[in-house]
Amino acid sequence: MGYKIKCYVRFNNSGEAGDPEPYGRILVHPDGEQEAGFVVWEQENKYNSTPTVASVTSIVEISSGDRPEEMHFSGNVMESDFNNMDDLLARSDEGLVSGPAGKEIKLPGGESSGDYVAITWNYE
C-alpha cells in the first residue's frame, strides 16, 4: 500500500547573516528504526557554491506500512561558511527525534541553541 507525507524543513543558523547554505541529509524513519529510512532532503557539500536556502518542502513516498501516529527523523546537516568553520545544524548521534503530524519538531545541532533543523510533517 504505502502513503505520502509532506515535510516542511527549515534550516536555522543563528550566526548567519542572511539565509544559510545547508548540506547533508535528512531521513524519515516510519517504523522508528534507524536502519530503515527514506530521504527527505539531501544536498552535497559544494563549498562556496552550496545553494542558499532557508527552507524546503519535500513530498516523501513511504512504500509500505500503515500510517503511524508519529514520524521519526534523523539528520546530519552542516552549514557552509566561507571565512570560518562550517556550522553544525543537526546531528543524529543522539538518536531519532519524533513527533505527530502538524507539530514542529527540532533536530538539535551544535553548541548554539539557535543552530537546528525544524521539521513539520503532514499526511499528503
Ligand SMILES: [Ca+2]
Ligand atoms: Ca554560518
Ligand SMILES: [Ca+2]
Ligand atoms: Ca553560510
